[in-house]
Amino acid sequence: MKLLVIGSGGREHALVWKLAQSPHVTCLACAPGNAGTGLERLVSNGSFVRNVPIPVDEIPLLIVYAKENGVDFTVVGPDNPLAAGIVDQFQSAGLRIWGPNQRAARFEASKAFSQQFMEKHGIPTARSATFDDPTAAKRYAASLDGRCAVKADGLALGKGVLLTESPLAADQAIEDIMVRRLFGNAGGRVVVQELLTGTEISLHALCDGRRAKLFPTAQDHKRIFDGDRGLNTGGMGTYSPAPFLTDHELTTVGQQILDPWLRGCSVEGIDFRGILYPGVILTSTGPKVIEFNARFGDPETQVYLPRLENDLLELLIASEEGRLDRCELKWSGDACVCVVMAAAGYPGTYQKGDTIEGIDVAEQVAGTKVFHAGTTLRDSSVVTSGGRVLGVTSWASSLATARERAYAAVERIRFTGAQFRHDIGAKGMLGFRG
Ligand code: AMP
Numbered sequence: 102m103k104l105l106v107i108g109s110g111g112r113e114h115a116l117v118w119k120l121a122q123s124p125h126v127t128c129l130a131c132a133p134g135n136a137g138t139g140l141e142r143l144v145s146n147g148s149f150v151r152n153v154p155i156p157v158d159e160i161p162l163l164i165v166y167a168k169e170n171g172v173d174f175t176v177v178g179p180d181n182p183l184a185a186g187i188v189d190q191f192q193s194a195g196l197r198i199w200g201p202n203q204r205a206a207r208f209e210a211s212k213a214f215s216q217q218f219m220e221k222h223g224i225p226t227a228r229s230a231t232f233d234d235p236t237a238a239k240r241y242a243a244s245l246d247g248r249c250a251v252k253a254d255g256l257a258l259g260k261g262v263l264l265t266e267s268p269l270a271a272d273q274a275i276e277d278i279m280v281r282r283l284f285g286n287a288g289g290r291v292v293v294q295e296l297l298t299g300t301e302i303s304l305h306a307l308c309d310g311r312r313a314k315l316f317p318t319a320q321d322h323k324r325i326f327d328g329d330r331g332l333n334t335g336g337m338g339t340y341s342p343a344p345f346l347t348d349h350e351l352t353t354v355g356q357q358i359l360d361p362w363l364r365g366c367s368v369e370g371i372d373f374r375g376i377l378y379p380g381v382i383l384t385s386t387g388p389k390v391i392e393f394n395a396r397f398g399d400p401e402t403q404v405y406l407p408r409l410e411n412d413l414l415e416l417l418i419a420s421e422e423g424r425l426d427r428c429e430l431k432w433s434g435d436a437c438v439c440v441v442m443a444a445a446g447y448p449g450t451y452q453k454g455d456t457i458e459g460i461d462v463a464e465q466v467a468g469t470k471v472f473h474a475g476t477t478l479r480d481s482s483v484v485t486s487g488g489r490v491l492g493v494t495s496w497a498s499s500l501a502t503a504r505e506r507a508y509a510a511v512e513r514i515r516f517t518g519a520q521f522r523h524d525i526g527a528k529g530m531l532g533f534r535g
């Protein structure tokens with residue numbers, strides 16, 4: 102089959118790497134891809150993956166490319182094209198594509214929609230309300246003593262949330278988002294949630310319109326600095342499994358969230374075929390969903406796919422065809438850790454164009470794969486081109502060894518101003534709930 106993967110981050114490199122291992126894949130393109138995707142080769146015939154310089158939001162151009170090149174199946178990585186209706190548009194053009202349609206993608210594209218859906222269908226979530234008017238939002242925040250998560254309704258590049266612990270700070274956050282439009286027009290409407298405390302984990306479920314197959318747990322590290330300090334980022338590292346839930350507890354948590362979610366989708370006529378990724382806080386009164394994403398997590402994908410034993414293409418086709426009942430997801434017992442190496446200045450403005458050295462030697466560490474994110478080729482050298490540059494990923498039979506390997510690999514990679522967290526997976530080592 103001829104495949105097209107859409108996106109250019111670490112998530113997409115991991116998808117390309119895993120799909121390239123499928124014997125069904127005879128041709129694989131990535132739009133626009135990065136230096137890493139272009140270095141992958143297919144197991145079926147040894148050919149290289151082809152990077153195609155079309156941006157992810159140029160949907161008509163992507164359709165033309167898919168038609169002219171006889172693409173049989175397209176896989177979408179990022180949220181923006183999903184929210185813009187790429188799936189509906191490909192399907193209208195007679196092309197097969199994997200990912201939620203525009204209506205289903207609203208679970209991520211509108212926090213107000215998601216929150217209303219959760220309340221209506223009995224999915225455990227934070228106490229919250231939605232506002233178009235800053236004064237009413239402030240009044241509600243005051244009723245929570247200012248301990249809030251103030252969220253812009255629309256997509257805001259993975260940002261769009263301010264956490265506050267006093268009425269003054271909550272008022273300021275509401276002003277910043279609604280009046281000063283800190284996150285652009287996404288902030289015309291806000292969701293104000295109570296601030297929850299507890300361990301935060303990522304869940305993923307592969308869905309086919311009627312069923313949802315739960316993945317193992319993973320834990321992201323959203324803040325830029327060690328010890329969860331500093332600004333929020335897209336994610337500075339992940340590991341899987343996150344040992345805060347036994348298999349039995351995970352099944353229960355999955356049911357508490359996914360059973361009412363599936364019933365709600367059926368009642369509302371939402372046909373969700375793709376990955377549902379709930380962000381969950383394990384509170385003292387049970388798991389609570391703080392947000393839904395409608396795609397693979399980044400960097401969660403980088404730790405899930407090395408553990409996945411199935412042929413990924415077969416699973417994505419079953420999800421798209423609505424027949425996941427015939428599939429069983431199989432996971433290796435390994436622990437997997439991904440340490441993100443970011444450019445100096447990230448998540449603020451950062452430098453680009455620095456040469457990266459040592460990726461090959463890093464990959465000589467046992468059980469290690471370096472996924473590229475913000476990289477590009479310049480005169481056959483790999484140079485930085487984004488905030489999150491690399492996802493250095495290692496697996497082993499224990500979390501301790503997987504961490505040792507990932508950090509040994511990180512030490513072998515050099516680029517100017519590289520920054521990374523030193524504590525990815527540390528909470529998992531302590532089994533620390535917080
Ligand atoms: P979101 O984009 O909704 O995932 O929010 C970004 C981050 O803010 C999350 O990963 C959490 O760490 C934090 N957060 C969001 N909502 C809440 C909440 N209700 N209580 C505590 N922390 C939250």
Ligand code: GLY
Pocket residue numbers: 259321335336394397398399400401
């Ligand atoms: N891991 C954070 C995200 O994908 O949104």
